[in-house]
Amino acid sequence: MPIIQAIDRALNILDLFDDHDKELKITDISQRMDLHKSTVHSLLKTLQKHNYIEQNHENGKYRLGMKFYERGNLINRNIELKKLAKEHLVKLSNKTGKTVHLVILDGKEGIYIDKVESSSATVLYSRIGRRVPINSSGVGKALIAFKSQNEIDNFLKDYDFVRQTENTIMDKESLNKEFEKVRKQGYAIDNEENELGVFCIAFPIKNQNGQVVAAISTSTTVTKQDEVEFSETFKLIKLTAERLSNQLGFRGKLSNK
Missing domain, CATH: 3.30.450.40 (GAF domain)
Structure with missing residues (x-):
């Protein structure tokens, strides 16, 4: 069964967040995913559009969005x-x-x-x-x-x-x-x-x-x-x-x- 790369990458990004890393910079995500920042940015914006990711505007870091709270x-x-x-x-x-x-x-x-x-x-x-x-x-x-x-x-x-x-x-x-x-x-x-x-x-x-x-x-x-x-x-x-x-x-x- 073929894997859809964009979905796989998006889910892997979500898995980066845990009790230790509640917020991450785009550079941190890019390094951990071994992906170019522009690719990560596009994935984050897509997740953000659907409220699975949100950005802390005070420090620019990303965190899990309220959609997880709703679904939970x-x-x-x-x-x-x-x-x-x-x-x-x-x-x-x-x-x-x-x-x-x-x-x-x-x-x-x-x-x-x-x-x-x-x-x-x-x-x-x-x-x-x-x-x-x-x-x-x-x-x-x-x-x-x-x-x-x-x-x-x-x-x-x-x-x-x-x-x-x-x-x-x-x-x-x-x-x-x-x-x-x-x-x-x-x-x-x-x-x-x-x-x-x-x-x-x-x-x-x-x-x-x-x-x-x-x-x-x-x-x-x-x-x-x-x-x-x-x-x-x-x-x-x-x-x-x-x-x-x-x-x-x-x-x-x-x-x-």
Whole structure:
């Protein structure tokens, strides 16, 4: 597998900073990297543009930027959420016999941060770390639908609609209508929109401020889904989402059903 030299060099620059060398001059970086100062300067400016590096204007030295603090907090929150949710996911999977997912928003996509499969689970397409589109997934809709309309409009700017199946929502107007439906009913579904033959029910996980911090879903094959199955699964996933949200400080209702 080929290595992209510029990325490799940029990452090596970041690795130069530690508890001993919290700030470095461009000449120090150039010497340690065995690179010309002009090359190092270009790499630093690129990292600085994305807030991974910042410059101390008092002494001209460079140091790690606030982006690491932001990303570090995000990772810590995700780890805590994953720990908190694990028991709930296992119980839900055991009771429903379905694959259960925990998903967070990362940029313009959802990302699976945990997954539990029961012994009878038949849905195997997902994996932890895999990204999932917003427009074609139940969890994606649940992550975005409860934002303000202004936030949704900003999110959908330059959104890349990719067709997964013939049922995939492929335009902003239709997706906004779907978001409105999700808000009214309190949950989202994916009826063969992201994967043929797969049906998902998804609920948002809310924190003490009522903000959606994650989404939880159950997945099964369409052939196993009927009204009785939906009703039983719906009650269990709703209860799980509410209990998890309550643990995060949320005191409202996720659905009136």
